[in-house]
Amino acid sequence: MYCLLKCAPLILAVAVCHGWLFGDFVGKQKELNEISLWPLPQKFQSSAVAFKLSPASFQIVHAKQSSAGPSCSILENAFRRYFEYVFGDLKKHEKSRKKVYDSDLVELQVWITSADPECNGYPSLQTDESYELSVDESSAVLKAANAWGALRGLETFSQLVYEDDYGANNINKTEISDFPRFAHRGILLDSSRHFLPLKVILANLEAMAMNKFNVFHWHIVDDQSFPYMSGTFPDLSQKGAYHPFTHVYTPSDVKMVIEFARMRGIRVIPEFDTPGHTRSWGNGIKDLLTPCYSGCSPSGTFGPVNPILNSSYDFMTEFFKEISTVFPDAYIHLGGDEVDFSCWKSNPDIQKFMVQQGFGTDYSKLESFYIQRLLDIVAATKKGYMVWQEVFDNGVKLKDDTVVEVWMGNKMEEELQNVTGAGFTTILSAPWYLDYISYGQDWQRYYKVEPLNFPGTDAQKKLVIGGEACLWGEYVDATNLTPRLWPRASAVAERLWSDKSVTDVGNAYNRLAQHRCRMVKRGIPAEPLFVGHCRQEYMGL
């Protein structure tokens, strides 16, 4: 009705798009319908020649020349995962391998070319995620410098396999050369406004890998609750979580998240946001927060971290010493956004301190005073840090490798220009606040964003290292988070991975509709783009 009329041009576009071309594409249209790659590889060439894959004979193996072997748990784990994805319920027949035909694809050889396949490490901002994939008679070869690139290539390989009319698995002769446009491709989840059970976090890491995201920005604590269980300061979660047993992340939980993410080439960057957004911290740590005053006496409520006490910095030193060992990534996100000055203004001790320091009435100077000391504390742990844009805006002196996260939609281009103009790396999340929902296909709005569309030199553009889709937790928990995030975040995934020229919404609709059905088939309750159906519908609730 309203919708049919509204969307008719789009549906038409999709129908017309079946014959899309890109790269050096050659081949017939029929087979093309089956192609549903997401995000789209950088270079792609395919032909109508198809091979069949049987679960009885097909194998994913280490290439002879590969520097990695069976001891590489990342790859061994991934081989199994992608075998399952490709063949689903079809079990691998026991040893009785059936006859192999000429038209069969019998193996995918994974060839790691660097001396160090990085099987025991963690992905980083510098990780080379490129890969080359060649599917030809009888075997396919996936070449990557390291295990991380191989993970991306395995995902692509699994997306190339399609069912023919008889339900048999097919793959076309294909050549792919692929690499990400941006190095930092993140998802922010917030486990403070609502606690997110481990199962939900792991499921979303799965979905991230299906979309080639490589950073889990874990906004783990905030005003509302402190679910992170600290070994050094157990009272933080004991008194600051919604519940000290059922609504916390134990050290073992955190390890599991990090390892599950590592297996999928995903970095885990925790955010411990201060000095604002810290109400829950105050339950466990005496005197950490600023007492607010009503007239001449304390009102009983508390504001941001108290920046005038040495004890605050002593605490932060101990706390971030722990965090820097628990989380292996080279970066910690230190927040620094939305500091409310009203409580500081009400407090006579703070007022006195302002005078002593000569800050006048400019409380952003006090904020910078705090942040500056915090950054030095964290730098001493040998970690890099990420911060929200206010920290840069307030003129805090930042380390060269600081990543500034631009989240304010207002004057976003100007901010990117300023941050990169000052020589800092930056990531963009402003256009991708997925907690804001509206009727219809808002993924198209996310998809149309061009991150480098701001005034600046080539050198400045190079400082934009990626972006993040943020799903703040005010209105989501285990009941609705996953379908609200997917496939809306997939639009951001393609924007951050594929070439700048990949902008056709009609073409994207077609591929994304298939990609979301693939996620559903793999157990992720990704919501529909529009009317239609999947061959296999979601069978949960």
Add this chain to the structure above:
Amino acid sequence: MYCLLKCAPLILAVAVCHGWLFGDFVGKQKELNEISLWPLPQKFQSSAVAFKLSPASFQIVHAKQSSAGPSCSILENAFRRYFEYVFGDLKKHEKSRKKVYDSDLVELQVWITSADPECNGYPSLQTDESYELSVDESSAVLKAANAWGALRGLETFSQLVYEDDYGANNINKTEISDFPRFAHRGILLDSSRHFLPLKVILANLEAMAMNKFNVFHWHIVDDQSFPYMSGTFPDLSQKGAYHPFTHVYTPSDVKMVIEFARMRGIRVIPEFDTPGHTRSWGNGIKDLLTPCYSGCSPSGTFGPVNPILNSSYDFMTEFFKEISTVFPDAYIHLGGDEVDFSCWKSNPDIQKFMVQQGFGTDYSKLESFYIQRLLDIVAATKKGYMVWQEVFDNGVKLKDDTVVEVWMGNKMEEELQNVTGAGFTTILSAPWYLDYISYGQDWQRYYKVEPLNFPGTDAQKKLVIGGEACLWGEYVDATNLTPRLWPRASAVAERLWSDKSVTDVGNAYNRLAQHRCRMVKRGIPAEPLFVGHCRQEYMGL
């Protein structure tokens, strides 16, 4: 942040509201915190005196004086369901009944007072759903005229039980006298834009019962697909469903939905919308739809049902004969909305017919011509019918018992005035199109609607028999339907059940937050209202 500031007044209101009173409430505040009734009963009186319930000793039984007994499957089924809801994982201890204390509540007696408890029938528009519930020393009594009222009372009883600090089940001394404000309290689900697996429909019938909804308006087919498997015309689903085996409702599925709904006092009203919204019908029934023309030749596309062929009416006669026997409810929804005239206008045979009938160029006359004949066909099956408002607006002659559904937000009050002014019963869905989503707590907007707020006499107001929350299917399927519907639809549930004076949003927030946690505990992934947590979070995905 933005949200904290925005919502602060509400949070405050909730805190202040802990001491709310209603009815003839007496008692202490402490116990009141535990009360989370939804929708709020008409008359409610409670005291701080509390009794304990043990799964080892507590029973739900038929009262001696009751006209119903163990052969009443509706009640037997409900007794088990509500025992489970109350005690959850706690299994009923084997015969070893432990000591009973004076402060224990040992039984709930269910007393059906009418000679006919209606155990073998179906609920109807005329059903008396009132009940009286008295909880006092050692036993509680639930009195209702029939099984349907008892179902509503059992839900209320289960909502009165709360866990104390030791995890023990408590219930306060309470007197309740309750009845619905409106007789028709519906949920519309759409299984055509997306197929809804049986499991999803049943789960939502469960949730409906938890909210005292009593009508499932099943928008079962539409343009996009025809999942209803017809015995008389198997080609309708064979050729019109998304898939003839995996995306259809078999006769057995339909029976199961109807019986599952009956067990919960819910009517199932199927909608077979014509003459528009019928694209999928055309796949299975030759010549049913109007061929559209492009200039002088058929364009290959089709419009609404062809109203000038006798074969169309012959088909409808046979088809609705089947529908009238498959669905036991006294009403069928015949649609009649959004007929697009462009195809009719393009067709030379239709043009000729218009001239013959003296319709001029007023195609709404042709629409009425069709609808009038259809209504007569359906009336001959002894069914009543519901229609969307356009049918009334176009001046079609309607049976006295027709229910006109007002769905257009524009001039809604005027429409209610006109429909009731003409003496027809009406239901309202215009303010409750839950497929439209937005950021934040839109349930409050649904909650604030007053259905009788239109100019009219008392007699006219009495003709408003209820309303429906509609979740059209363009953007929902099994992945996201349930959390998108609940607890947003709960706001509509209270508006349609509780007294007109129950309008305090702060009070509602408090109760609804608890009610949604109760739904979660019972396995329904109802999404959160705002920040916070449930004692038991959702454990699915």
